[in-house]
Amino acid sequence: MLRAYAADRVRAAEESVMAGLPEGELMARAARGLAEVCRARLAERGGATVVGLVGSGNNGGDALYALAHLADAGYAASAVVGERGVPLGDKDSWEAAGVRIVDGSDQAAVREALGDADVVIDGILGIGGRPGLPDAARRWLDEVPDTAYVVSVDLPSGQDPAGEIGTDTGVFADETVTFGVAKPVHLLPATEAAVGQLTLIDIGLDVEGGPDVERLDFDDVAALWPVPGAADDKYSRGVLGIVAGGEAYTGAAVLSCTAAVESGVGMVRYVGPPTPTRLVRAAVPEAVHGPGRVQAWVVGPGLDVEAEGSDAHAQLRVAREAIDSDLPLLVDAGGLALVAGRRDAPTLLTPHAGELATLVSRLTGDDVSRTDVTAAPLRHARTVADHTGATVLLKGAITLVVPPSDSGLPVRSQDDAPPWLATAGAGDVLSGIAGTLLAAGLSPLDAGSLAALVHGVAADRANPGGPVRALAVAMAVPATVAALLRR
Ligand SMILES: NC(=O)C1=CN([C@@H]2O[C@H](COP(=O)(O)OP(=O)(O)OC[C@H]3O[C@@H](n4cnc5c(N)ncnc54)[C@H](OP(=O)(O)O)[C@@H]3O)[C@@H](O)[C@H]2O)[C@@H](O)CC1
Ligand SMILES: Nc1ncnc2c1ncn2[C@@H]1O[C@H](COP(=O)(O)OP(=O)(O)O)[C@@H](O)[C@H]1O
Numbered sequence: 447m448l449r450a451y452a453a454d455r456v457r458a459a460e461e462s463v464m465a466g467l468p469e470g471e472l473m474a475r476a477a478r479g480l481a482e483v484c485r486a487r488l489a490e491r492g493g494a495t496v497v498g499l500v501g502s503g504n505n506g507g508d509a510l511y512a513l514a515h516l517a518d519a520g521y522a523a524s525a526v527v528g529e530r531g532v533p534l535g536d537k538d539s540w541e542a543a544g545v546r547i548v549d550g551s552d553q554a555a556v557r558e559a560l561g562d563a564d565v566v567i568d569g570i571l572g573i574g575g576r577p578g579l580p581d582a583a584r585r586w587l588d589e590v591p592d593t594a595y596v597v598s599v600d601l602p603s604g605q606d607p608a609g610e611i612g613t614d615t616g617v618f619a620d621e622t623v624t625f626g627v628a629k630p631v632h633l634l635p636a637t638e639a640a641v642g643q644l645t646l647i648d649i650g651l652d653v654e655g656g657p658d659v660e661r662l663d664f665d666d667v668a669a670l671w672p673v674p675g676a677a678d679d680k681y682s683r684g685v686l687g688i689v690a691g692g693e694a695y696t697g698a699a700v701l702s703c704t705a706a707v708e709s710g711v712g713m714v715r716y717v718g719p720p721t722p723t724r725l726v727r728a729a730v731p732e733a734v735h736g737p738g739r740v741q742a743w744v745v746g747p748g749l750d751v752e753a754e755g756s757d758a759h760a761q762l763r764v765a766r767e768a769i770d771s772d773l774p775l776l777v778d779a780g781g782l783a784l785v786a787g788r789r790d791a792p793t794l795l796t797p798h799a800g801e802l803a804t805l806v807s808r809l810t811g812d813d814v815s816r817t818d819v820t821a822a823p824l825r826h827a828r829t830v831a832d833h834t835g836a837t838v839l840l841k842g843a844i845t846l847v848v849p850p851s852d853s854g855l856p857v858r859s860q861d862d863a864p865p866w867l868a869t870a871g872a873g874d875v876l877s878g879i880a881g882t883l884l885a886a887g888l889s890p891l892d893a894g895s896l897a898a899l900v901h902g903v904a905a906d907r908a909n910p911g912g913p914v915r916a917l918a919v920a921m922a923v924p925a926t927v928a929a930l931l932r933r
């Protein structure tokens with residue numbers, strides 16, 4: 447499990463560690479680790495020149511100390527500094543340590559310095575940064591050659607340390623070297639793409655309490671996935687009711703039911719009108735039909751809540767009963783239109799960005815667009831979680847799973863899926879996997895994040911490096927789970 451802690455908690459931890467250490471020791475550790483990484487990257491690239499972009503805070507201090515180590519090791523080291531000058535010491539002392547100081551307001555000098563850079567150290571802003579870069583720093587970035595390897599100190603400057611707000615004016619790094627623990631910026635969808643490879647340097651930091659953001663890794667699967675024992679039967683493993691599909695979106699029913707049986711559900715009870723029922727009967731002979739006793743419900747894939755006719759109305763009645771029940775529930779796609787008040791039972795909502803925008807707009811009365819959601823995904827997912835008491839799984843390249851704030855639970859952020867998974871029906875498959883896990887008794891947070899992991903890995907295994915259809919993702923789930931359990 448990867449764990450990230452909010453900047454204020456990291457600062458508090460830093461302060462408590464620093465109290466027992468000689469002054470400057472923590473920064474010295476950070477800078478030594480940073481210099482080692484830069485040295486390795488210079489060696490890999492056969493490079494001789496390193497240039498730091500140095501801001502006015504301690505992030506710039508880390509960069510400067512690392513540059514001094516690199517100068518000592520024989521590399522040509524320069525630091526571009528802003529109008530506030532060097533953050534620590536004075537220009538002469540850094541030049542005495544072998545670091546050439548470049549006036550950042552002299553664009554020609556900046557261009558000349560950066561033109562030769564093999565490695566660029568981005569020490570403009572760290573956890574003290576607000577999203578966005580000052581104009582001067584943006585002009586520095588214009589001079590960074592495409593061939594240079596960019597190492598960001600702690601986080602890519604200009605990106606939101608909290609990972610809540612995306613910006614296109616921040617640094618996009620090849621690698622980010624962070625200290626002690628990861629921060630939300632490194633794992634959350636609004637900012638993770640700017641981080642590049644994440645390298646963690648141990649500086650002896652210990653943050654108290656649980657993380658703010660987590661990411662399950664492959665080694666977490668065995669601890670969470672429900673593995674049946676000799677005493678189990680199909681009922682004890684969990685029966686999943688699936689209210690999905692209609693005369694318009696017939697395939698969603700097949701995909702959700704297929705994914706559930708491929709994920710090892712005890713039994714599926716399918717509820718839907720005649721056409722999808724016929725298809726499910728043919729494609730998923732394991733499913734039984736009509737409402738009955740279940741351990742959890744999936745409501746919504748391919749569900750058209752506006753459909754007319756007695757069959758559609760009967761399906762909608764079951765959907766509403768499921769939502770009003772005290773059973774664990776997953777609501778996806780068309781079913782999201784039925785979400786109104788709070789539910790006390792475990793609830794997982796699985797919108798994509800467009801559906802989340804509609805949901806936030808309806809619940810808050812604000813006019814929120816898909817673009818707004820993409821720019822601040824965590825914030826909007828949390829709004830819906832707090833309004834409904836449900837856990838919100840926001841689908842996308844990175845899948846966010848956000849419990850209500852008052853739960854005290856961390857956010858999970860899963861980055862397991864290849865872009866090939868962006869294909870129609872993939873969300874229906876996810877509902878079947880996550881529904882199976884809810885029926886087996888997992889919490890919405892565990893069910894959602896574990897399903898996202900397995901879904902993403904299954905998409906890759908179904909056809910590594912190439913296109914994949916949703917049905918193939920579902921069919922790849924059994925072998926994927928077995929492989930993950932064997933680790
Ligand atoms: N604590 C420790 O022991 C250790 C800390 N370590 C290192 O320290 C880093 C944190 O350092 P830090 O607190 O000095 O903040 P940092 O991000 O360098 O500068 C922020 C300053 O910039 C400014 N500013 C902010 N946003 C801006 C913007 N958009 N545009 C323009 N200006 C902006 C703002 O000033 P203001 O404008 O508010 O006056 C603020 O004061 C951390 O990431 C890690 O690298 C490591 O050495 C390990 C040990
Ligand atoms: N760029 C991407 N990279 C990886 N996975 C993606 C990407 N875009 C979407 N996905 C995943 O594909 C699935 C799409 O679901 P959804 O939008 O509900 O499709 P549908 O409604 O057609 O089933 C989600 O699990 C989502 O996380």
Ligand SMILES: [K+]
Pocket residue numbers: 505568569570571572598599600601602603
């Ligand atoms: K930085």
